[in-house]
Structures are given as C-alpha cells and as structure tokens.
Amino acid sequence: MKIIPIVPVPIEEVEMALFEERRKIYPRSQKGWFGSWRWVLVFFTQILFYGTAWLNWNGRQAVLFDLVTRKFYIFGLVLWPQDFIYLAVLLVISALSLFLFTAIAGRVFCGYACPQTVYTEIFMWIEKKIEGERNARIKLDASPMSIHKFSLKSAKHAAWLVLSLWTGFTFVGYFTPIHHLAEEVLSFSLGPWEVFWLLFYGFATYGNAGFMREQVCKYMCPYARFQSAMFDKDTLIVTYDTERGDPRGSRNKKVDFKAQGLGACVDCEICVQVCPTGIDIRNGLQYECIACGACIDACDQVMDKMDYERGLIRYTTEHALDSKLDSKAMWRRVFRLRTLIYGGILSLIILAAALSLAYHVPLKVDVIRDRGMPKITETGAIENVYRLQIMNTQEVAHTYQISVKGINGAMIVNDTEIDVKSASAVTFPVRVRIPAGAAETGSSRIRFVVSDLKSPEVSVTEKAVFLVPK
Numbered sequence: 252m253k254i255i256p257i258v259p260v261p262i263e264e265v266e267m268a269l270f271e272e273r274r275k276i277y278p279r280s281q282k283g284w285f286g287s288w289r290w291v292l293v294f295f296t297q298i299l300f301y302g303t304a305w306l307n308w309n310g311r312q313a314v315l316f317d318l319v320t321r322k323f324y325i326f327g328l329v330l331w332p333q334d335f336i337y338l339a340v341l342l343v344i345s346a347l348s349l350f351l352f353t354a355i356a357g358r359v360f361c362g363y364a365c366p367q368t369v370y371t372e373i374f375m376w377i378e379k380k381i382e383g384e385r386n387a388r389i390k391l392d393a394s395p396m397s398i399h400k401f402s403l404k405s406a407k408h409a410a411w412l413v414l415s416l417w418t419g420f421t422f423v424g425y426f427t428p429i430h431h432l433a434e435e436v437l438s439f440s441l442g443p444w445e446v447f448w449l450l451f452y453g454f455a456t457y458g459n460a461g462f463m464r465e466q467v468c469k470y471m472c473p474y475a476r477f478q479s480a481m482f483d484k485d486t487l488i489v490t491y492d493t494e495r496g497d498p499r500g501s502r503n504k505k506v507d508f509k510a511q512g513l514g515a516c517v518d519c520e521i522c523v524q525v526c527p528t529g530i531d532i533r534n535g536l537q538y539e540c541i542a543c544g545a546c547i548d549a550c551d552q553v554m555d556k557m558d559y560e561r562g563l564i565r566y567t568t569e570h571a572l573d574s575k576l577d578s579k580a581m582w583r584r585v586f587r588l589r590t591l592i593y594g595g596i597l598s599l600i601i602l603a604a605a606l607s608l609a610y611h612v613p614l615k616v617d618v619i620r621d622r623g624m625p626k627i628t629e630t631g632a633i634e635n636v637y638r639l640q641i642m643n644t645q646e647v648a649h650t651y652q653i654s655v656k657g658i659n660g661a662m663i664v665n666d667t668e669i670d671v672k673s674a675s676a677v678t679f680p681v682r683v684r685i686p687a688g689a690a691e692t693g694s695s696r697i698r699f700v701v702s703d704l705k706s707p708e709v710s711v712t713e714k715a716v717f718l719v720p721k
C-alpha cells in the first residue's frame with residue numbers, strides 16, 4: 252500500500268475586530284426646505300414638552316400623571332386606573348400611525364420627530380455655535396489640548412448639561428407638580444426618586460444627543476431593524492438617481508457634461524458631509540438612513556449652482572424610479588390599498604376614542620357584596636350588605652343618590668344620598684332589604700343605580716347579587 256505523506260497547509264491568520272470602530276461624524280450644517288421643516292418640528296415638540304408642564308387648569312397642573320393617587324390629569328380630563336383602556340387605545344393609535352407613516356414615507360418619523368433626532372439637532376446647534384462649523388470642529392479635535400480648546404469644550408459641555416438637566420427636571424415635572432418640584436430643587440429637598448429620575452433622564456439626554464448620536468439609530472433603536480418589513484416598492488425613500496447622476500465627476504459648470512460622458516453628480520460629497528449618520532446615499536438605500544432630507548437640501552443647492560435640474564437626490568419610490576413614473580402616478584401608488592386600510596382603521600379608532608371620551612360619564616361605581624350571611628329581621632325581611640365605591644371623576648363636588656332595583660319592594664335602609672368631593676372616591680356600606688317572600692331562595696340579580704342629584708342624566712347602573720337563605 253502506498254502511503255501518501257500529509258503536507259500541512261499553511262494557515263493564514265486574519266485578525267478581525269468584533270466591533271466596528273466608531274468614526275466620529277462631523278455633520279456640516281445645511282439649510283433648506285427639509286431642514287426648515289426639521290426645525291419647525293424641533294420648535295413644535297420642544298415648546299410642547301417644556302411648556303405644557305407649566306400650564307395650569309382649574310387651579311392645578313394641566314397635565315400631570317399623579318402616580319401616588321393613581322390619577323392622570325389631562326386638561327379637563329381626569330383618568331383613573333379604571334380608564335386604563337384609553338392608554339391601551341393610545342398605544343394602538345401610536346403603533347398604527349407608525350405603520351401608516353412608515354408605509355407612506357419610510358423613516359420620516361426618525362428624521363423629523365423622534366426625540367433622538369430632535370435633541371441631536373439641538374445639541375449639534377449648540378456645538379456649532381460654540382466650536383464652529385464642521386472644518387473648525389475637525390481642526391479643534393485634532394489639535395492638542397490648549398486653554399482655547401479647553402474653554403470651548405467646557406462651554407459646550409456646560410451648555411449641554413444645563414439643557415439635559417432642564418429636560419430631566421421637566422420630565423419629572425409631569426409626575427410631581429412642577430412648581431412644587433422647583434421649590435424642592437431650590438431648597439435642596441428633593442426626594443430620592445425625584446433625584447434618581449431627574450439625573451437618569453438628564454444624563455440619558457446628555458449621553459444620547461451629545462455622544463451616542465447616530466449610534467442610537469444604528470445599534471439601539473429596534474425600529475431601524477423592523478421598519479424594512481413595512482416598506483415596499485411604493486414607499487417614499489430618500490434616493491440618489493443613479494441613472495441621472497452616474498458617472499460622477501468634477502467638471503466645469505460651462506461644459507456640456509453629457510458630451511463628456513458624465514452624469515449630473517459633480518462628486519462634491521456635500522451630501523455625505525451633511526449626513527448625520529455619516530452614510531453616502533449614492534451607495535443605495537441603507538438602514539442607517541433616517542430620511543432626514545439633509546442630503547436632498549445639500550444636493551439641490553449644488554444643482555442650483557450648476558444650473559442643473561433639482562432632485563438628483565429626492566424622496567421617491569423604487570417603483571417610480573424603475574418604471575419612470577411621473578410624480579402624479581407615483582403619488583397615486585403611494586396612497587395604495589395598504590395605506591388606505593391603515594388610514595381607515597386608524598381613523599375609526601380615533602373617532603371611537605373621541606366619541607367615547609366625549610360621552611364619558613364622569614362617575615364610576617364599584618359594588619362588592621359583604622361576605623357575611625344575609626340577616627333576617629323580626630318581620631321576616633331579608634337584608635344583604637354591600638360595599639359601594641363611588642368615584643367622582645369631575646373636578647367639582649357632587650351629591651349622588653343611590654337606589655336599588657330588580658326585586659319588588661327592595662329598598663336601601665341607610666342613607667341614600669352621599670357627597671363626594673372633586674376627583675375623589677368614597678367607599679361606604681349599603682344595607683339592602685327586601686320584604687319576606689319577595690325573592691326565591693338562592694341568588695337573585697339586583698341593580699344599584701347611582702345618579703347625580705343635580706344632573707340625573709349622569710347615572711351609572713351596577714349589577715349585584717342578592718342572597719336569600721333557605
């Protein structure tokens with residue numbers, strides 16, 4: 252038998268990093284139509300967030316999520332734990348809105364209204380005001396530490412910290428009355444949980460908008476991962492028109508670039524420099540793209556300077572690009588059956604929730620039967636005892652009248668009128684008596700009717716069981 256010697260194959264060692272090294276991004280500031288819309292949304296969301304906490308309504312904070320008393324105040328509305336359904340409806344509306352907007356315009360929420368984008372935009376504005384434009388920032392970071400560099404960096408971080416702590420303070424101010432919270436801050440008497448949440452939310456803002464920035468969108472946000480499932484060929488996405496733009500290359504404005512075999516892209520890379528996630532949209536759709544439109548504004552301005560048609564980078568759909576659809580045909584496909592179904596369901600849920608809130612009875616009643624055995628009086632009448640809880644969800648005191656129905660001759664033996672203070676609940680025992688022989692032995696259904704004495708149309712009926720012993 253012939254023995255074949257085994258020749259060792261040299262193994263080539265390849266070193267691979269497990270994590271991609273972070274490349275710091277220095278986005279160039281960019282003005283334009285989409286940039287203006289981003290700032291409109293920054294102002295709108297931040298005026299809403301920082302301002303609403305200070306509004307008053309009926310002598311209390313207009314929007315307050317009071318976890319201690321388990322009541323949510325939203326202007327004239329007081330929601331109790333029993334109104335949890337509205338929170339569930341709000342979550343369903345948010346999820347459906349996200350589906351709808353993603354199906355229509357991809358990650359448009361990320362680019363314009365996501366808190367991560369909004370705070371990053373504000374933090375970048377502060378950075379630009381203190382450290383200067385993109386090139387000045389790159390130069391400053393590359394330079395050795397000096398008094399000038401130290402003072403600029405300190406000023407930037409101080410401004411970021413003030414804004415972050417103010418954000419944390421405002422956040423906590425939605426759970427603890429903000430005027431009271433401000434007094435506690437000024438007198439250094441904050442409770443441990445208030446300190447924890449103020450610092451937690453503040454430092455989360457500082458870290459996410461100051462340092463993590465695009466890393467949050469790339470690696471932490473789950474929406475970036477599953478949004479592609481909601482995309483199809485008729486979803487609006489930010490796209491570079493390869494057919495029009497390639498081959499790329501610099502050229503003189505006056506020459507006929509088509510005669511030179513060039514496309515419309517002058518390869519200036521400004522679209523890459525303005526991108527907050529540091530990608531080159533000319534390489535095609537990438538999951539890092541948050542659809543902010545900064546590259547569209549940048550490229551449109553380059554096109555204007557070159558006297559070329561705008562829209563080399565634009566919001567369009569894959570279908571429109573492949574089939575060369577005009578904008579009318581593209582928009583017809585954007586509002587396709589899928590988006591109409593999402594929109595229809597969303598409108599129905601919003602309408603149902605609005606009607607339910609409009610006709611919301613500001614009174615809740617809970618009835619629990621006392622566990623004790625029914626009592627038989629000297630005359631043979633039978634008495635059952637119940638615990639009634641009446642919740643007045645309005646911010647004015649009310650007097651309620653209680654009656655009982657369901658068994659002939661049934662009556663309430665103790666007080667039938669009860670005062671309940673504004674936005675309060677009262678629990679009290681109620682003795683119900685029926686004449687001898689009015690109901691068969693065993694259990695019978697009765698109904699408690701609780702009505703507002705002044706406005707009887709505000710009324711709630713609650714079922715209960717009446718026991719008749721053998």
Ligand code: SF4
Binds near residue numbers: 496520521522533549
């Ligand atoms: S901004 Fe426009 S012209 Fe400049 S590189 Fe980007 S796509 Fe090309």
Ligand code: SF4
Binds near residue numbers: 526531540
């Ligand atoms: S590629 Fe354009 S739209 Fe996408 S994140 Fe970058 S700048 Fe914004």
